[in-house]
């Protein structure tokens with residue numbers, strides 16, 4: 001075994017950072033493993049302590065990264081968990097090196113990814129995920145002078161539009177598929193979450209020169225070699241908007257592969273947990289977006305609950321449950337407000353590619369009875385992303401269950417899967 005710890009935490013977003021920090025502060029030997037280059041997850045991607053105070057939610061980032069550093073927790077960045085080779089062991093890989101990490105308690109905080117929906121032209125260069133554009137800009141993509149349409153669904157659209165504005169792009173329009181009535185009810189409920197309301201209002205203020213249309217969605221992207229214009233509809237009429245980029249995403253879906261590999265029960269699309277974040281599998285807790293898309297505060301509260309509970313500090317864990325409950329209620333309100341409309345199921349035509357890894361068009365999938373048949377007959381979901389993109393698409397388009405927890409949960413070297421870390425192999429043989 002490369003390492004053995006009391007508490008292993010997977011995912012260094014806010015949920016995992018909070019869980020690892022409090023468990024280490026309570027005196028447990030903790031290892032925090034994350035596939036990215038630095039702690040922060042999605043919301044704090046690219047943040048660093050000196051510059052973070054000028055960024056949204058930067059103060060929380062500084063507070064939690066400083067606490068994490070002081071806590072004595074071992075932080076393994078760049079290590080991707082790919083397998084669960086034996087009871088109480090996870091296998092991680094980085095740059096061709098493989099390690100097995102043994103644990104007494106496991107906390108999963110693997111977050112969420114964007115949901116994409118296919119429409120004619122969505123594979124053209126210049127069409128990107130809304131969160132994808134945000135991530136690329138944080139990695140140095142130059143947006144100055146670009147004309148960008150932001151579309152899809154969810155609160156991320158406004159955050160991305162504001163980021164584009166700050167980076168010198170022209171936001172050519174923000175198109176949210178949710179109807180105005182739903183969003184008005186959501187805004188009223190947000191009076192109970194004044195911080196979130198102020199955040200959204202701040203983003204909108206920055207992008208006030210751009211049209212914000214509710215009940216509107218992109219039906220087509222067109223251009224010669226790359227996107228040059230998109231066609232938008234409100235269900236009654238269609239119009240075109242010229243653009244250099246389309247940033248388009250439809251809210252988020254949880255990264256369930258690792259919980260499923262471990263056997264955690266899933267209900268309503270999320271990992272089922274009790275008040276202390278314990279899943280259906282003994283000694284495995286799940287936090288953050290895995291248990292419901294609910295934002296930063298929910299991830300931090302749930303992370304602390306799981307961290308305290310893993311350290312045997314139940315009273316401290318229970319003291320955070322009211323805050324986590326508030327986060328969960330906010331998540332439920334998000335889900336209701338940004339529920340996807342029926343019309344989005346009919347955007348793709350027969351030639352529209354659904355599985356981008358294996359180039360499988362909609363026409364080849366329509367009529368199949370389920371995900372398994374689609375995979376066997378068309379190779380849909382069998383490419384490099386293993387259905388991470390098209391799985392959620394087919395769940396929405398056809399009502400299939402495309403969730404999977406088969407190893408390797410991320411592309412891994414054959415040697416990692418075949419040989420594993422020598423000591424785990426030896427231990428398995430001894431048993």
Ligand SMILES: Cc1cc2nc3c(=O)[nH]c(=O)nc-3n(C[C@H](O)[C@H](O)[C@H](O)COP(=O)(O)OP(=O)(O)OC[C@H]3O[C@@H](n4cnc5c(N)ncnc54)[C@H](O)[C@@H]3O)c2cc1C
Pocket residue numbers: 010011012013014015016033034035036040041042043044079080081082109110111112113114131132134135156159160252255258287288289290294295296299409410
């Ligand atoms: C693309 C995107 C952009 C977002 N932008 C914003 C924003 O601007 N504002 C906002 O309020 N909210 C944003 N969110 C939502 C925000 O991420 C959440 O509200 C919250 O921060 C979730 O925290 P978390 O700890 O649950 O997960 P995350 O922050 O998603 O962290 C999960 C971590 O797990 C790691 N991981 C996953 N699988 C593995 C594995 N197998 N092995 C190792 N590591 C793994 C990932 O590398 C990641 O660092 C965004 C979400 C996404 C998906």
